Amino acid sequence: MAVEIPSDELHQVLVLSPPFEFTSLESQFQNRFQFLNPWNSNLPLLQFLISNAQSVRACLVMPGGRLAVSSAILDCLPSLELVVTTSAGVDHLHVAEIRRRGVAIAFAGNLLSQDVADMAVGLLIDVLRNISAGDRFVRQGLWPTQGDFSIGLKLSGKRIGIVGLGKIGSEVAKRLEGFGCRISYNSRTKKPLVPYSHYSNVHELATNCDALIICCCLTEETRHLINREVMVALGKDGVIINVGRGAIIDEKAMIECLIQGEIKGAGLDVFEHEPEIPKQLFNLDNVVLSPHAAGTTTESIVGLTELAFENLEAFFSNKPLVSPFLD
Known part of the structure; x- marks a missing residue:
């Protein structure tokens, strides 16, 4: 006793x-x-x-x-x-x-690495396939009256760029290999034991990818690392997923790119000034929001x-x- x-x-x-x-x-x-x-x-x-x-x-x-x-x-x-x-x-x-x-x-x-990686892949699928948007479409009774719903993009075979190939980024890559995705990554140094393409410049990574998944830590060097130029390089069908920290993305520039159609969508678990979230994001059907719950x-x-x-x-x-x- x-x-x-x-x-x-x-x-x-x-x-x-x-x-x-x-x-x-x-x-x-x-x-x-x-x-x-x-x-x-x-x-x-x-x-x-x-x-x-x-x-x-x-x-x-x-x-x-x-x-x-x-x-x-x-x-x-x-x-x-x-x-x-x-x-x-x-x-x-x-x-x-x-x-x-x-x-x-x-x-x-x-x-928390496996839970965060699960959420990153979930957000990616949601944004590409319009799952949350489709849920709202059905719940609001729009299916019988409006008929056709906006089609999405497939995940299989996509070119995925991972920003920060640490434990979380590696777990994300492992999951996406099962979808036949082509994995590339950005980090300060090349990791000799991984089979993925390495880009030391995140702009160059974005140019060669269909989606970016942010998994790195927030430091003075990574603050606003994902800026307007990077997002434009990602392209009109490009998707950004952030399970790192909100301030790694220039949030104001991201919202402008989303509204203007310069990127296709975003899945965000973290925000620059959370828990305060820009109200413009609430009205965008191409954005999936999560309350910093990836590891929870x-x-x-x-x-x-x-x-x-x-x-x-x-x-x-x-x-x-x-x-x-x-x-």
């Missing part, structure tokens, strides 16, 4: 932002950590941290909303030694400042939470982190 540890003897963990996946599973870990939840307080965040979290050594943070682990937050946490995030991306963390302060980072690693499945929520707590337990036991972020 497990011995219950008094709450004042439990390791304190600060939880930044009210993540639904954490809230739903918090009860399972209450006897292992004492959680500090700023969203349950009436105090402004920084004041709460100064008043309640000065001695906290570890924090748990979920990407989403508008919260980022910034210098201002770090200034309030002088004892912090570990940041655990449930994301595979770290653009919501001020990594350079976290590193400068000697704070370790644990992240989701490759746990019932199975992944359980896995992410377990991984986060495995990292916390390793840290407080002076053991190596299970999934350290190494940049």
